Amino acid sequence: MSRRQHLFDAVVWVGTTVFLAIGLGRSADAATASADPYVAECGSCHVAYPAKLLPAGDWARVLARLDRHFGVDASLDADTLAQVAHHLGAHVGDTGGTAPLPRITTMRWFLGEHGELSAGTFRSPAVKSAANCAACHPGAERGQFDEHSVRLPASVARTQTSGEEHEHEHESED
Numbered sequence: 001m002s003r004r005q006h007l008f009d010a011v012v013w014v015g016t017t018v019f020l021a022i023g024l025g026r027s028a029d030a031a032t033a034s035a036d037p038y039v040a041e042c043g044s045c046h047v048a049y050p051a052k053l054l055p056a057g058d059w060a061r062v063l064a065r066l067d068r069h070f071g072v073d074a075s076l077d078a079d080t081l082a083q084v085a086h087h088l089g090a091h092v093g094d095t096g097g098t099a100p101l102p103r104i105t106t107m108r109w110f111l112g113e114h115g116e117l118s119a120g121t122f123r124s125p126a127v128k129s130a131a132n133c134a135a136c137h138p139g140a141e142r143g144q145f146d147e148h149s150v151r152l153p154a155s156v157a158r159t160q161t162s163g164e165e166h167e168h169e170h171e172s173e174d
């Protein structure tokens, strides 16, 4: 397909979405939902975590136990489950077991990358939980986590830097 064709398709798509949003109000949500079931179903309570953040086997375990999902019921019908599994590169099988569900926030790399944050930061009212990536990474859903796009909530940023004089030295270096 040519670039021009892509552009045309994008314009038509945007146009259609705007039309639906204006003309149909609430049902625009349904249009978005059908466009990407993963974001619609797995991004309603927390950010739709990018697939690359967990190994496929861990995603399969999460999907196998959606009825007991970290204290909530996040069950999906079979069709939607299949679409979500496809998005995550996971095979749905009897991989549930009784072991605790895998978490992104307990993985070694996660703890390493966030080691500098003070203990109370993740529990602060503005953040609530380490799982709430979007509180500090506005581009989380698009997989944007690089240090230049990190934005700590103002209340947290204050407590993080108070009493840490060397923080300023560090900042003036770059």
Ligand code: HEC
Pocket (backbone or CB within 6 Å): 041, 042, 043, 044, 045, 046, 049, 062, 066, 069, 070, 071, 072, 073, 074, 084, 102, 103, 104, 105, 106, 128, 129, 130, 131, 132
């Ligand atoms: C009804 C609300 C709800 C829905 C829908 C939902 N979740 Fe969750 N999810 C939660 C809650 C609550 C937690 C625990 C968050 C915390 O510890 O702060 C969680 C945590 C997670 C975690 C672990 C985050 C961590 O700490 O690393 C993963 C992975 C996850 N969800 C994946 C999914 C996937 C995949 C879907 C879609 C199939 C989904 N969730 C749909 C409520 C939901």
Ligand code: HEC
Pocket (backbone or CB within 6 Å): 053, 104, 105, 113, 114, 117, 121, 122, 127, 129, 130, 131, 132, 133, 134, 135, 136, 137, 145, 146, 147, 150, 152, 156
């Ligand atoms: C309380 C704020 C906060 C929350 C919540 C948070 N992060 Fe971070 N994250 C940071 C900070 C601060 C850094 C370090 C940036 C730096 O390198 O200086 C970071 C770094 C990272 C990095 C490394 C980026 C790089 O290129 O160096 C990744 C990946 C990341 N976070 C993913 C996540 C994911 C996934 C979640 C949710 C499951 C999450 N973070 C939740 C604040 C947060």
